Amino acid sequence: MGTRSTGNTFIDFLRGRLQTAGTLAFAIFLAFAVGAVIIAASGDSPIVAYGAMFQGAFGGVSKTASTLAKATPLIMTGLSVAVAFNAGIWNIGSEGQLFLGGFAAAWVGFTVKGLPSPIHILLCLAAAVLVGAFWAFIPGLLRVKGNTNEVVTTIMANHVATLFTAYLVNYPFKVPGSARGATVYIEKTAELLRPIPFSRFSLGFFIAVGLVVLVYHLMTRTTLGYEWKMVGLNPEFSRYGGISPERAMLSAMLVSGALAATAGAVEVMGVHQRFIDNISPGYGFDGILIALIAGNNPIGVFLVAVLFGALRTGAIGMEQATTIPSELSSVIQSLIILAVAAQVGFNVLLGRMRMRRRRATC
Amino acid sequence: MLGNFLSLALVRASIRMATPLTLAALGGTVTMQAGILNIALEGMMLAAAFFAVAASHFFANAWLGLLAGVVAATLIGLLYAFFVVDLKGDTFVIGIALNIFAAGGTVYLLRSMFGVKGAFVSDRIRTLPDISIGLANVSGPIAEVLDGYSILTYVSWALVLAFSILFYRTAFGLRLRAAGEHPVALETVGVSTRRMRYLAYLGSGILCGLGGAHLSLGYLNQFAENMVAGRGFIALAATIFGQGRPLPVFLACVLFGAADSVAIRFQSLGIPPQFALMTPYVVTTLALWLVSRPRAPRVKEATAHMSTKEADAA
Numbered sequence: 001m002g003t004r005s006t007g008n009t010f011i012d013f014l015r016g017r018l019q020t021a022g023t024l025a026f027a028i029f030l031a032f033a034v035g036a037v038i039i040a041a042s043g044d045s046p047i048v049a050y051g052a053m054f055q056g057a058f059g060g061v062s063k064t065a066s067t068l069a070k071a072t073p074l075i076m077t078g079l080s081v082a083v084a085f086n087a088g089i090w091n092i093g094s095e096g097q098l099f100l101g102g103f104a105a106a107w108v109g110f111t112v113k114g115l116p117s118p119i120h121i122l123l124c125l126a127a128a129v130l131v132g133a134f135w136a137f138i139p140g141l142l143r144v145k146g147n148t149n150e151v152v153t154t155i156m157a158n159h160v161a162t163l164f165t166a167y168l169v170n171y172p173f174k175v176p177g178s179a180r181g182a183t184v185y186i187e188k189t190a191e192l193l194r195p196i197p198f199s200r201f202s203l204g205f206f207i208a209v210g211l212v213v214l215v216y217h218l219m220t221r222t223t224l225g226y227e228w229k230m231v232g233l234n235p236e237f238s239r240y241g242g243i244s245p246e247r248a249m250l251s252a253m254l255v256s257g258a259l260a261a262t263a264g265a266v267e268v269m270g271v272h273q274r275f276i277d278n279i280s281p282g283y284g285f286d287g288i289l290i291a292l293i294a295g296n297n298p299i300g301v302f303l304v305a306v307l308f309g310a311l312r313t314g315a316i317g318m319e320q321a322t323t324i325p326s327e328l329s330s331v332i333q334s335l336i337i338l339a340v341a342a343q344v345g346f347n348v349l350l351g352r353m354r355m356r357r358r359r360a361t362c
Numbered sequence: 363m364l365g366n367f368l369s370l371a372l373v374r375a376s377i378r379m380a381t382p383l384t385l386a387a388l389g390g391t392v393t394m395q396a397g398i399l400n401i402a403l404e405g406m407m408l409a410a411a412f413f414a415v416a417a418s419h420f421f422a423n424a425w426l427g428l429l430a431g432v433v434a435a436t437l438i439g440l441l442y443a444f445f446v447v448d449l450k451g452d453t454f455v456i457g458i459a460l461n462i463f464a465a466g467g468t469v470y471l472l473r474s475m476f477g478v479k480g481a482f483v484s485d486r487i488r489t490l491p492d493i494s495i496g497l498a499n500v501s502g503p504i505a506e507v508l509d510g511y512s513i514l515t516y517v518s519w520a521l522v523l524a525f526s527i528l529f530y531r532t533a534f535g536l537r538l539r540a541a542g543e544h545p546v547a548l549e550t551v552g553v554s555t556r557r558m559r560y561l562a563y564l565g566s567g568i569l570c571g572l573g574g575a576h577l578s579l580g581y582l583n584q585f586a587e588n589m590v591a592g593r594g595f596i597a598l599a600a601t602i603f604g605q606g607r608p609l610p611v612f613l614a615c616v617l618f619g620a621a622d623s624v625a626i627r628f629q630s631l632g633i634p635p636q637f638a639l640m641t642p643y644v645v646t647t648l649a650l651w652l653v654s655r656p657r658a659p660r661v662k663e664a665t666a667h668m669s670t671k672e673a674d675a676a
Binding site for chain 1: 399401445448449450451452454455456458459460461462463465466467469470473474592595598599602634636637639640643644646647650651654
């Protein structure tokens, strides 16, 4: 930002990365510091609480596995949001795409029978991807063809999707006698393997990691990714460069919906083995925070998602060791994003003040 | 006879349901007039609902509860304003962060202050009174439909009227709208856009505070985790549906309140309530799609020209 170019692109690049990482590290530090004040105000020792949190998140194989299991859907919703935001289209609808994708995967999971496991899993994922992409395509099309604000339509689409799946699991697909709205269990062939006993950690984590690599490749090494970036930076300018902003936005929306839907499918196939009412406690919205904190960078998304996963499993450990409620984790998460916004904002404010002073002295 | 009774009950339920929506949607309207889409209606209402119950419990007084709720929502509104207006943060991002902050924060406080999970009930909580507006002597359907709601229901009706006048009949309203439509013109005539936007967030906070407090003290008499349950987003939908004009926004709220009470009736009859619950979102999406025009730069220029004129008139 303020630093001068050294003339060496590689050093400039590294410096830029370090600055971003520094901003981020400071924001995270700030959020935890405010969290410490809250803990102290509640009458506990921040050191003890955070120690218990770290133990809860990374103390041993099964706890680390839980952290990664919690991070799994967040990585995918984070990627979903990052792809859309990067292309300048505000997909707030990952939550709804996740719900519909999850249901589609579950439906294929319990309806189709007698397939070899890998094919069955792929079929479930394909169904989720199609449904999720379709659900994202509608607001995308409304935006591109009708100039309808996609923030609003995707928020509305979230509610329609969650209500629709609530209808499905409570009425036509309800298992008689079960208290909670849920479908029947999926076939064994559609389940994702859980290698660690008593842990929700499944092969889904590796699907998420694979998607990080895929999205990174798409964004940085392909024409499509270049078009997304250009359209995100300036749609009118990219039009002069021969890119169709409409097509780029729509394709970003399709990929974004597919990624969110995969998160839902993996929750069904790896965690619950069926679709349940309210399957996501807001993974789509967390994905928005994650993508923004990570600056829409896929590798950043992975790291921040793991941090969020650690915060959640850690908070449960903390709740058992101290009197601090586990909701501290969502407070800290929202504080991180506010701290990032505040830093960017303070730089702008300081810049403006300096300008004013310079103008005054001239 | 029974059918008649049911329909009256349904109308009354719809009006009751519409009250928190109307109050919050007016909050969304104030910011929309200033050109800001307020995503944090939900979070503001939730914070207000919690602090209203907490204060009502501590002081055994509904009015202090109402005040605490309004103050809490207003503080979130001012925080929102600081981040968006001064620190140039993105409205959606900050709004979503504040919603998550309010959801996590209220549950955190619920557990650490009262040591309960789920819902907090206490016999010290005082509710806001239902009042009669003097129609008791008038018999007939009008009195049956309009009399005897919570005081905030009547406040919300009065506010719809007050804001219609404020936006379109006062210099203040003109300035507020100019802050949204043409901030440069507003600055040219010597009015601070920043100040107008801060006031918009302040007003939004107060109104959402009333709406949230009405949820917890108006008829439920408790605080439950995530008790706003999407009403902030329905209010947002109503704001968008009514395009930020108080009267259409109010009508949308009554319609959406009716959808809500019909859904509850459906559920008790064994009919899936989800499709009735969906209507606000579907209707709003369709309406928004119908009013938003395809990309046409000329239209933009024309409106820009118009608002310059209006600002000049101020």
